Amino acid sequence: MTNLQENEKPIAVFDSGLGGLTVFREILRQLPDENLIYFGDTARVPYGSKSRETIIHYTEQILNFLRTKEVKAIVVACNTVSAYALEELKDRVEVPIIGVVKPGAYAAVKQTKTRRIGVMGTEGTVRSGLYPTYIHEIDPSVLVFQKPCPLIVPLVEEGLWDDPLTTEAVRRYTRVFREEHIDTVIMGCTHYPLVRDTIRKVLGDDVTLVNPAYETTAALRRVLEEKGLLRTMDAPVTGPPYRFYVSDDPEKFKEFASRVLRFEIPEPRKIDIEAY
Ligand code: DGL
Numbered sequence: 001m002t003n004l005q006e007n008e009k010p011i012a013v014f015d016s017g018l019g020g021l022t023v024f025r026e027i028l029r030q031l032p033d034e035n036l037i038y039f040g041d042t043a044r045v046p047y048g049s050k051s052r053e054t055i056i057h058y059t060e061q062i063l064n065f066l067r068t069k070e071v072k073a074i075v076v077a078c079n080t081v082s083a084y085a086l087e088e089l090k091d092r093v094e095v096p097i098i099g100v101v102k103p104g105a106y107a108a109v110k111q112t113k114t115r116r117i118g119v120m121g122t123e124g125t126v127r128s129g130l131y132p133t134y135i136h137e138i139d140p141s142v143l144v145f146q147k148p149c150p151l152i153v154p155l156v157e158e159g160l161w162d163d164p165l166t167t168e169a170v171r172r173y174t175r176v177f178r179e180e181h182i183d184t185v186i187m188g189c190t191h192y193p194l195v196r197d198t199i200r201k202v203l204g205d206d207v208t209l210v211n212p213a214y215e216t217t218a219a220l221r222r223v224l225e226e227k228g229l230l231r232t233m234d235a236p237v238t239g240p241p242y243r244f245y246v247s248d249d250p251e252k253f254k255e256f257a258s259r260v261l262r263f264e265i266p267e268p269r270k271i272d273i274e275a276y
Contacts, residue, residue: 007231008238009072010035011220014062017045017157018253019191020077021260023100026213027075028261031221033231035241037069038257041273043247046153047080048122048189055124059085063093064276065245071095072229075220079104079121079188079212083128096223101125103219104186104212105134111208112184115142118177120199121188123148131188145180149173149189156191159256166195170202177203184208194260244268 011031013024017040024038039062041047047055059081066074074097076082082099090097108117119131125148132144151169160166177185185207187193193211200209224230242265246253250268257265 006072007229008235009070010037011073012037012066012071013075013077014039015078015190016041016047018256021257022190022193023077023213026217030217033233037243039245041247042253048124048153049150052084055084056088061273061276077190080124083125083130098220100212100216101130102134103215105131107215108184108186108210109135109138114183116182117142117144118182118185119146119188120149123150125188147173147176153191156194161195167198170198174202186210245271247273
């Protein structure tokens, strides 16, 4: 197999639902020549309140599905999966696989001046303790305040991105951050950047909001470069550049995904993820 053929293969991005599109969007911005496949497990969202065993089982099925798509790299655009399943499964995957937690931790340590970092995340991500672990690997003196925010994912999936209900949820969840005078908050769930304006409004301009998508994409680029897998602009067109797969209602996903990506996405295909 030549390098050129390998280059032309798509990158897979997956999440429990819409949230991973915030990472997909960043990959489009930083790596516009790449072909991308997205899978949203919309039938089984939210992942954040499920057990580690369940998340590992779901992730195995998704990786089996992606194996049928001949991808050259996989981006786990979900903090919960990155926290619960990545270490466990990464050696079973034949291509580079990148999560969002480590890059997010790195970005936050780079940003904080007071060494007081807040982490908003799902119950699973917070319970895993992976953000504090990675942050302390870089700088053990940083104080980390974690807050599970379980209502935000369903609010985002329902499209309530700019809504008093969402504002109230964010206000309650982030109270501890205001009390603890943190200066940097990690949006530790890929759904949260979709309500970034609300989080910004509640926390004010003095707090730095970290979206791990940026560093994750930078890490992806480094890996592709190292392995000679970056797709170049002059590579032949081998099919549609973006393909979307979901495990539930494609129409609802299409509407929201087009809103997130700001272009009309091609018809998503519904697959039976339980069959993998
Ligand atoms: N967007 C995912 C995350 O980053 C999962 C959210 C969920 O399904 O609960 O954690």
